[in-house]
Amino acid sequence: MSNSSAPSTSSASENAPVYGGAPAAPAKRTKIRTHHLQAMKAEGERWAMLTAYDYSTARLFDDAGIPVLLVGDSAANVVYGYDTTVPITIDELIPLVRGVVRGAPHALVVADLPFGSYEASAEQALATATRFMKEGLAHAVKLEGGERVAPQIAAITAAGIPVMAHIGFTPQSVNGLGGFRVQGRGDGAEQLVADAIAVQEAGAFSVVMEMVPAELAGQVTRKLTIPTVGIGAGVECDAQVLVWQDMAGYTSGRTAKFVKRFAAVGDELRGAAAAYADEVRAGTFPAAEHSF
């Protein structure tokens, strides 16, 4: 459906450096829509979601073929430096969404609704989701909660906005959940299953399960018709998500147990900054070739 192929670069000079605005990838790749994710579940094809918070990283991840990018409220931690996701606001997130959407011509871009912007009522949730679509140009929104936010999910989807749900450990409720903890153990299993079914019935196109025992996450994945996206929820989910800085080794300090580092970007970048500064101090940069 409507695979509007990305326009090619219209740069005046072939050799001009590209600082922005250019398409991230060759044309012809499919623009990902929710029905593609549904089809992948039917085919048993796993997919990867990553967070992104700006244009430049969104381009790289779109080029890498990541089908879904999440502008997470984890921006609270990795962009703004807050301790939790509780303080981040709609106005701090929307500009990040705009950058990611411009950088990702193929990926489905999902925007996290921040704490305090949707819990009060279906009306509040729809108003917030609408801002992320109109001002952020997001393709879908995500919110935390199961049964308790089913009316919100129903109202947003009824307005034509796809919703990704998020159950299990929901970081915005860290204070109510008694810390960063695995959910769905023991008695919690029944509630987790009820939450999964509630969000599917309310119209969610997909659901994130965070820090849920692998076996339970597998059961839920088989029970649901919509794709599940795990983070600390085992390999039987239909998809996986990680915060990109965690995945790339660009987060400082201790990371959660579910994180695997696929690169050491932080070390690389620190090294580049130090090497640059050394050359400036030594007078070896800029050289003649960098001068006019």
Ligand SMILES: Nc1nc(=O)c2c([nH]1)NC[C@@H]1CN(c3ccc(C(=O)N[C@@H](CCC(=O)O)C(=O)O)cc3)CN21
């Ligand atoms: N960089 C980053 N990565 C994330 O995955 C992430 C964020 N930020 N910010 C928002 C939330 C917060 N998340 C978190 C934060 C801490 C733990 C954590 O400390 N987990 C313990 C759990 C111990 C247990 O219950 O067994 C761990 O060791 O994994 C988990 C998820 C996930 N999200």
Ligand SMILES: CC(C)C(=O)C(=O)O
């Ligand atoms: C970790 C993912 C699922 C998230 O909600 C976020 O990055 O905010």
Ligand SMILES: [Mg+2]
């Ligand atoms: Mg989040």
